[in-house]
Amino acid sequence: MEIETALAISNLTQLPLYATIPPVAQDAAINELSVGAGYFSEQFPGTERPLRVWYYLPQGVHHNSPILFVLHGVNRNAREYRDTWISHADRHGFLLLVPEFSRADYPGTTGYNLGNIISRSGNFTPPSQWTFNIIEHLFERVKALTGSKVSTYNLFGHSAGAQFVHRFVMLFPNNRVGVAIAANAGWYTFPTMEVDFPYGLGALPKEQQILIPAYAQRLIILLGYGGLPTPTTAIYAVRLRPRPREDIAWKGV
Secondary structure (H helix, E strand, O other): OHHHHHHHHHHHOOOHHHOOOOOOOHHHEOOOOOOEEEEEEEOOOOOOOOEEEEEEEOOOOEOOOOEEEEEOOOOOOHHHHHHHHHHHHHHHOOEEEEEEOOOOOOOHHHHOOOOOOEOOOOOEOOHHHOOOHHHHHHHHHHHHHHOOOOOOEEEEEEOHHHHHHHHHHHHOOOOOEEEEEEEOOOOOOOOOOOOEOOOOOEOOOHHHOOOHHHHOOOEEEEOOOOOOOOHHHHHHHHHHOOOOOHHHHHHOO
16 A cells, blocks of 8 residues: 555646645644544435545644545545544645445445445435445535645545546546546456446446546556556456456457
8 A cells, every 4th residue: 555655646746636735834734633643423315324534634734734635445434544544644635534434334246446336235325325426425515624634635546446546537527526536446347338337337327427527537547556456467357356247348448
């Protein structure tokens, strides 16, 4: 995770949003969250239970400072991810938010990686029940808590979180993401109608197959480290997630 974090920081800090911001008066500082590390719980529309959000607020962060959401991996260890990013938040001056999608409340791949687009029984759910909604609701809540004036936020997802992030960008395009980074997802939803969801977009309702807004967004895919994949690793990657039509999706890349 450390390598992916370093690469993500390298990409994020090249954005104008992360340019050095002049100091502001103390009364303009973010004032509803305690400076330092902490967490809060919030219940959002479409959810049955409160969601725990781990955060880190560096000293000197203010109303125009960037906001970064980090999406944890399959171990659901949000606090550990928050702790890993603290030094970067201090160095670059952004408010760090790591929502914890627990196994109890967001079970399995469907509840988290796939954004609850399909239920555990395999049926499509209405968009109002998608886990993706939580990010937008949380952004609004944090702006209300802090008085933040920023109009966009950034996303970084690792492993299962990378699956969440790239599907968020593809299937939930009416968002306020500045840049999204998906680091080392185990498998992907490809922008093809020839393969059914979750490996492609086939079988989704027609209004959810419109990709023009998604292509207009800035999504960075981080894959591996130290070289290009070989045919052997490509075959191994397919075997990691065997499904009847996955090979079709892989060959369509």
